[in-house]
Amino acid sequence: MAFLELEGVTKQFGRVAAVDNIYLAVEKGEFLTILGPSGCGKTTMLRMIAGFETPNQGEILLDGEDITDRPASKRPMGMVFQSYALFPHLSAEENIAFGMRTRHIPRDLIKRRCAELLDLVGLAEMARRYPHQLSGGQQQRVALARALAVEPKVLLLDEPLSALDAKVRVSLRNEIRRIQQQLKMTAIYVTHDQEEALAISDRIAVMNGGKIQQLDEPEEIYSHPRTAFAATFVGASNQFKGILESAAEGRCRTGDYTLRIAPQTTLQDGEAVLIVVRPEELTIQRANASAAPQANGTINSIRGVIDLRTFLGPFTRFHVHVADAIILTADVPSQQARGYESGQEVVLSFPPEACQILQAMPDQPS
Amino acid sequence: MSAAQAKPRPVRRSFGFNKIFLILAIIYLLVPLVATLFFGLAGSGGIDFSTFQQIIGDPNFRQTLILSLELAFSTTILAIVLVTPTAYWVHLRVPKARPLMDFLTLMPFAVPAIIMSLGLVELYGTNDTLTSVLSFGLVPVLSYDPFNIIDTPQLLVCAYVILSLPFVYRPIDNSLRAINTTTLTEAAYSLGSGWWRTFLTVVLPNIWPGIISAALLTFSTVMGEFTLASLFGIFTFPIYLDEIGQENAREAASLAILSFIFTLICVLAIIFLVRRSAGRIRDDSELEIVATK
Numbered sequence A: 001m002a003f004l005e006l007e008g009v010t011k012q013f014g015r016v017a018a019v020d021n022i023y024l025a026v027e028k029g030e031f032l033t034i035l036g037p038s039g040c041g042k043t044t045m046l047r048m049i050a051g052f053e054t055p056n057q058g059e060i061l062l063d064g065e066d067i068t069d070r071p072a073s074k075r076p077m078g079m080v081f082q083s084y085a086l087f088p089h090l091s092a093e094e095n096i097a098f099g100m101r102t103r104h105i106p107r108d109l110i111k112r113r114c115a116e117l118l119d120l121v122g123l124a125e126m127a128r129r130y131p132h133q134l135s136g137g138q139q140q141r142v143a144l145a146r147a148l149a150v151e152p153k154v155l156l157l158d159e160p161l162s163a164l165d166a167k168v169r170v171s172l173r174n175e176i177r178r179i180q181q182q183l184k185m186t187a188i189y190v191t192h193d194q195e196e197a198l199a200i201s202d203r204i205a206v207m208n209g210g211k212i213q214q215l216d217e218p219e220e221i222y223s224h225p226r227t228a229f230a231a232t233f234v235g236a237s238n239q240f241k242g243i244l245e246s247a248a249e250g251r252c253r254t255g256d257y258t259l260r261i262a263p264q265t266t267l268q269d270g271e272a273v274l275i276v277v278r279p280e281e282l283t284i285q286r287a288n289a290s291a292a293p294q295a296n297g298t299i300n301s302i303r304g305v306i307d308l309r310t311f312l313g314p315f316t317r318f319h320v321h322v323a324d325a326i327i328l329t330a331d332v333p334s335q336q337a338r339g340y341e342s343g344q345e346v347v348l349s350f351p352p353e354a355c356q357i358l359q360a361m362p363d364q365p366s
Numbered sequence B: 001m002s003a004a005q006a007k008p009r010p011v012r013r014s015f016g017f018n019k020i021f022l023i024l025a026i027i028y029l030l031v032p033l034v035a036t037l038f039f040g041l042a043g044s045g046g047i048d049f050s051t052f053q054q055i056i057g058d059p060n061f062r063q064t065l066i067l068s069l070e071l072a073f074s075t076t077i078l079a080i081v082l083v084t085p086t087a088y089w090v091h092l093r094v095p096k097a098r099p100l101m102d103f104l105t106l107m108p109f110a111v112p113a114i115i116m117s118l119g120l121v122e123l124y125g126t127n128d129t130l131t132s133v134l135s136f137g138l139v140p141v142l143s144y145d146p147f148n149i150i151d152t153p154q155l156l157v158c159a160y161v162i163l164s165l166p167f168v169y170r171p172i173d174n175s176l177r178a179i180n181t182t183t184l185t186e187a188a189y190s191l192g193s194g195w196w197r198t199f200l201t202v203v204l205p206n207i208w209p210g211i212i213s214a215a216l217l218t219f220s221t222v223m224g225e226f227t228l229a230s231l232f233g234i235f236t237f238p239i240y241l242d243e244i245g246q247e248n249a250r251e252a253a254s255l256a257i258l259s260f261i262f263t264l265i266c267v268l269a270i271i272f273l274v275r276r277s278a279g280r281i282r283d284d285s286e287l288e289i290v291a292t293k
Helices: A042-050 A092-102 A107-120 A136-149 A166-183 A194-200 A218-223 A228-233 B017-041 B050-057 B059-093 B095-110 B113-123 B129-134 B138-143 B153-163 B165-178 B181-190 B195-206 B208-223 B227-232 B237-247 B249-278 B284-292
Strands: A004-013 A016-026 A031-035 A057-062 A077-080 A154-158 A186-191 A203-208 A211-216 A238-246 A251-254 A257-260 A272-277 A283-286 A300-311 A315-321 A327-333 A345-350 A356-359
Touching (some): A016 A211, A031 A166, A166 A186, A203 A228, A257 A300, A315 A345, B050 B249, B059 B095, B059 B153, B059 B249, B113 B153, B129 B138, B153 B165, B153 B208, B227 B237, B237 B249
Antiparallel strands (some): A203 A211, A283 A345, A300 A315
16 A cells, blocks of 8 residues: 555535546655646645645555544645745744744754754754745745754645746755755655656656646656657657558658658557657758658658757757648757758658657647 | 856936835825924024923923823724634634625725714714613613713724724734634644634634734724814813914914824733733734834
């Protein structure tokens, strides 16, 4: 049995099901991220685990114990909020001590633990500062220490970094991960930032429309998305809508092109599919007469014109106009991107293994 | 741009329209006070303190002043104790009811004091079954011995609480809106704190400015309230002031000055006490702004 389990949990607001019949199992010491766009139900799910919302259906089990109807103040959870939610009238140290005071822990022990926690989050010098005297990043560190002070069984983090600037966000997320691993803490992290989710999680639950679309390790989510939503939401992608011509040979008809894909065993000939290719799988070459405009032997090559070139530091992103309304994205290491400019005719190539094949949804754009 | 090209910004004139308006406002506020003071002190041969001595020697003066102070303190405490947790509860649990609360707390402005006092007098003391049922038997119990609260200062305090609702609810509600009440409460809950503990240790210290504002407004309203007290037949300080005014204008002027000084001392005492007990409020200047309102 997993450490924290959600069994068929549903939460409705009026007629809308914000969370729709969710089953989720989180292991002890695991860092699970719930990733999804705003309004997908991720925060509602976290709030139900914290005890701020009551599910309409289903059960929440912690360590085998049903905590569905237990009030938030009686659950062994620590929560970090997007808006920090530090108590403005208390200093950093007093904020951290708040939860321990509630639990009537002896004063000298509280003092020692506050010092340890301030040290852990790197704010030993700031103990006496008030929240308004701290930067956003420092406030969130205090909030993290405050949540850890009560030694929760599960640490809940509700978009803790979204109010911070980019640099602080990266350093603080690494710190959160380091502390979580150091304390072997079970953590549930809610975010809409896929990069953040990929960077720090043991597993990611991709959510949309109140349902979990895919629950997997970050690499798996990125390289083998199970649904079109997971493929599009996590990372950039090129998509082709097509019909499987031959599953055994790995051939797929999409618009004017026939694409080479890896042989498929689970799909039938004639089935509608969605082919997803990550931008970094595409290579760029100058167009010359010999380059064939479509599947050529074992590699896929598509001819097009560079629409936009964006330098992104380590790599350069090209938007290449290949057909009437199709623009493909290619991420090329910047040293190989020299000499390619907007308006230039090029050939984009990618191997059959780079194609991820998904069953097409009726409303998926090509 | 080089330094030579940069034009020095013109120095702002220190005397402007804002100062003229400030001085005019001060004159507007002080002239009546100073005039009343001079009128009270003016004797046949220059300054004469005899009216002040007469007033201070009058037992009615002390009696009514003490009664009014008692009424003001009781009303302030009762109103704040009743309204603050209610406003917090509404904010947290039934935020949709806030417009209704706004409407209800503004009612005392719409209902004249005379109607309220007649209503109270009518309600208590009538042996009406419907009233008994609706008040859960409270009205008949309170109307007769041993309680018999009709026309007592206790009932007047209850009426004053209703009268001061707009002054109490508004600033407290504004303070609750200004802090992130819901998230702070959830943070406290997640740290194991219950409702009351959260209210007392997290919410209350952060809405002190609103509470002080509410206390000052209520206190000064009750200190000067005339209609209800007169209809209840309770001899409070404003009624004493009115009586004196009808007999001796000079004594009334001195009395007005004295009552102003007393109220000022009480208001400053409230600010001082609350500031001390509030301890570390985020920004002390915030308090000063509220206090000067």
